[in-house]
Amino acid sequence: MTDTTVEDVETFRLRARTWLADNMPKVDPDAAPPPPGDDDEEWAKARELQKLLHGGGFAGICFPREYGGLGLGSEFQEAFTQEAEGYQMPLLLNVPTFSICAPTILDMGSEDQKRERISAAIRGDEVLVQFLSEPSGGSDLAGLITRADRDGDTWVINGAKTWSTSAYAADYALCLARTDWNAPKHRGLTMFLMPTDTPGITMRRITQVNGSTEFCEEFFDDVVLPGSAVVGEVNGGWAVASRQLFHERTAVGGGSPYVSGRGTGRVATPKTDLVEVARATGRNGESGVRELVGEAHAKERVQEQLIRRVTRGITSGAMPPPAASIMRLFHAETDWLVDDYAVSIAGAAGVTGVSGDPSDPGVGGRVAVNYLMRQGASLGGGSSEMSRNIISERILGMPREFAADRDVPFNQVKRGPS
Numbered sequence: 039m040t041d042t043t044v045e046d047v048e049t050f051r052l053r054a055r056t057w058l059a060d061n062m063p064k065v066d067p068d069a070a071p072p073p074p075g076d077d078d079e080e081w082a083k084a085r086e087l088q089k090l091l092h093g094g095g096f097a098g099i100c101f102p103r104e105y106g107g108l109g110l111g112s113e114f115q116e117a118f119t120q121e122a123e124g125y126q127m128p129l130l131l132n133v134p135t136f137s138i139c140a141p142t143i144l145d146m147g148s149e150d151q152k153r154e155r156i157s158a159a160i161r162g163d164e165v166l167v168q169f170l171s172e173p174s175g176g177s178d179l180a181g182l183i184t185r186a187d188r189d190g191d192t193w194v195i196n197g198a199k200t201w202s203t204s205a206y207a208a209d210y211a212l213c214l215a216r217t218d219w220n221a222p223k224h225r226g227l228t229m230f231l232m233p234t235d236t237p238g239i240t241m242r243r244i245t246q247v248n249g250s251t252e253f254c255e256e257f258f259d260d261v262v263l264p265g266s267a268v269v270g271e272v273n274g275g276w277a278v279a280s281r282q283l284f285h286e287r288t289a290v291g292g293g294s295p296y297v298s299g300r301g302t303g304r305v306a307t308p309k310t311d312l313v314e315v316a317r318a319t320g321r322n323g324e325s326g327v328r329e330l331v332g333e334a335h336a337k338e339r340v341q342e343q344l345i346r347r348v349t350r351g352i353t354s355g356a357m358p359p360p361a362a363s364i365m366r367l368f369h370a371e372t373d374w375l376v377d378d379y380a381v382s383i384a385g386a387a388g389v390t391g392v393s394g395d396p397s398d399p400g401v402g403g404r405v406a407v408n409y410l411m412r413q414g415a416s417l418g419g420g421s422s423e424m425s426r427n428i429i430s431e432r433i434l435g436m437p438r439e440f441a442a443d444r445d446v447p448f449n450q451v452k453r454g455p456s
């Protein structure tokens with residue numbers, strides 16, 4: 039591999055351009071819409087593409103060299119991503135493996151965890167996911183009730199998790215569990231690195247309205263983990279989870295420096311294109327429709343600039359890490375606006391225009407499915423309401439939301455049936 043420590047961004051870009059042209063398969067613009075991200079072949083392909091990037095010396099651009107990366111700045115990653123436009127990339131690995139889990143391990147994990155898990159992911163050998171949300175609720179993450187009990191040198195986990203993106207395709211999960219029931223809720227949690235094939239884990243797939251089964255739910259019955267599975271400190275899991283949520287909000291907002299190529303590869307229904315909707319419904323000449331398309335276009339451009347500004351602000355220290363919630367919230371607002379305008383433009387065709395072909399529901403069908411799916415944008419990575427709470431409390435300095443369970447030992451907190 040070339041010694042990248044002496045290379046400037048433009049030289050790196052040119053080297054990447056040549057290497058991509060010689061080694062990476064092109065995206066076929068005429069190919070059928072991509073299958074849902076839960077397709078096993080797609081996962082095998084993502085791992086292969088990652089191995090190609092690694093073999094070529096272009097994997098893990100912003101991860102430190104000692105953990106298998108290139109140790110370069112985000113401007114190198116951005117240059118690579120720009121050059122990679124039009125080539126197939128291992129996008130399925132972008133979220134949560136590279137943008138959320140690996141950076142969390144980098145920030146909070148033990149030396150062994152960093153050396154083993156991060157480098158295995160960069161090599162394309164391992165997929166990492168998150169076991170955070172529970173059936174009893176995801177917004178109040180610190181109120182979770184999956185338990186981990188110490189048994190000699192090991193931990194025994196019992197409980198349930200849900201909404202775990204791509205867990206069925208994963209090798210390891212970052213799993214948050216309660217280890218001290220006498221402490222207030224934030225202080226009795228511990229983060230574990232859990233191999234997803236550990237005996238005692240039952241995993242089921244959840245079918246979404248767009249047909250995807252990428253979400254999973256997991257049930258833990260006496261799952262035994264070694265002491266070395268703890269990430270960070272025992273009962274210090276909230277610090278790890280907070281870092282993880284920071285990376286998640288940055289990733290969902292579109293500002294992670296750890297991903298190659300744009301997007302997540304999970305496009306069961308292609309994103310709504312308002313120009314296409316306007317043309318397909320014959321309304322592209324109407325001034326009112328053109329205004330809607332223009333407004334959405336402007337909002338998307340503002341989103342791009344906002345991502346740059348906030349990412350730079352957090353990196354330089356000018357903005358606090360909770361500012362990632364601004365990107366996260368704007369992402370959801372933009373998604374909602376585009377999908378709402380698509381329904382306004384498509385009118386009845388957005389409900390009745392389904393083609394009958396499940397692999398391509400037609401423009402009307404896509405508008406309808408994306409409208410139903412838009413709720414996901416305001417839930418994934420923490421809900422929009424929680425983002426607003428964070429912005430108001432931790433950035434604008436407004437009073438904290440009332441919490442009846444603050445500083446109360448968790449075993450004395452009143453809870454509904456779970």
Ligand SMILES: Cc1cc2nc3c(=O)[nH]c(=O)nc-3n(C[C@H](O)[C@H](O)[C@H](O)COP(=O)(O)OP(=O)(O)OC[C@H]3O[C@@H](n4cnc5c(N)ncnc54)[C@H](O)[C@@H]3O)c2cc1C
Pocket residue numbers: 134167168169170171172174175176177178200201202203204413414415417418419420421422423424427439
């Ligand atoms: C695309 C996507 C991917 C996801 N991937 C994962 C994953 O990989 N791993 C994982 O563990 N989870 C994942 N999740 C789950 C996600 O983290 C939760 O959906 C989210 O945290 C909200 O939790 P909940 O769905 O239980 O809603 P709840 O917490 O039950 O909230 C329901 C509603 O009440 C509102 N609400 C709750 N508390 C407050 C409050 N204090 N103030 C104001 N409003 C409030 C919420 O905003 C929401 O609108 C994913 C979700 C989506 C949509």
